[in-house]
Amino acid sequence: xxxxxxxxxxxxxxxxxxxxxxxxxxxxxxxxxxxxxxxxxxxxxxxxxxxxxxxxxxxxxxxxxxxxxxxxxxxxxxxxxxxxxxxxxxxxxxxxxxxxxxxxxxxxxxxxxxxxxxxxxxxxxxxxxxxxxxxxxxxxxxxxxxxxxxxxxxxxxxxxxxxxxxxxxxxxxxxxxxxxxxxxxxxxxxxxxxxxxxx
Numbered sequence: 001x002x003x004x005x006x007x008x009x010x011x012x013x014x015x016x017x018x019x020x021x022x023x024x025x026x027x028x029x030x031x032x033x034x035x036x037x038x039x040x041x042x043x044x045x046x047x048x049x050x051x052x053x054x055x056x057x058x059x060x061x062x063x064x065x066x067x068x069x070x071x072x073x074x075x076x077x078x079x080x081x082x083x084x085x086x087x088x089x090x091x092x093x094x095x096x097x098x099x100x101x102x103x104x105x106x107x108x109x110x111x112x113x114x115x116x117x118x119x120x121x122x123x124x125x126x127x128x129x130x131x132x133x134x135x136x137x138x139x140x141x142x143x144x145x146x147x148x149x150x151x152x153x154x155x156x157x158x159x160x161x162x163x164x165x166x167x168x169x170x171x172x173x174x175x176x177x178x179x180x181x182x183x184x185x186x187x188x189x190x191x192x193x194x195x196x197x198x199x
Contacts, residue, residue, distance in 0.1 A: 044066075052075065084106045097120060122198060125197050128162070133160055
């Protein structure tokens with residue numbers, strides 16, 4: 001049931017145009033890729049050039065559909081249960097880490113980003129596509145409603161300034177685009193897409 005709700009919500013977003021952003025995010029990534037918070041695997045069909053993809057997901061409710069999508073992938077996909085705050089991999093294991101609508105939900109963003117930095121190889125990148133804190137009245141409403149959102153949406157925080165946190169973690173933001181999600185409630189629509197390097 002939970003995975004069907006997840007796919008229905010994300011399916012509406014994808015049909016409104018978000019699927020093109022998924023494609024832009026991962027299609028050209030090469031080497032060893034870790035995707036954190038892979039959910040039901042909606043990014044999986046868009047990997048084209050990776051040597052392998054490790055799909056990390058802490059919620060077992062999503063893994064049945066994730067396994068189905070992994071089995072249909074054109075690149076090798078390994079599924080690992082785990083959380084971004086304690087990545088079960090050695091230092092310098094990956095060329096890229098991918099986060100799509102996942103960094104809003106990790107319990108400790110600073111720790112998660114430190115772990116991402118640890119498992120990236122020198123010159124590796126964090127590729128991110130996230131909804132974030134907006135501005136003005138939107139941001140104030142996000143602050144008010146985040147406690148409710150966290151309870152009803154798997155810990156999702158509406159008001160995270162994710163770009164600022166990525167830079168504070170020691171990753172160098174090479175490219176960032178601010179945009180609005182093509183569907184959804186106005187409080188979840190402020191978003192960013194970009195790439196940050198381990199230097």
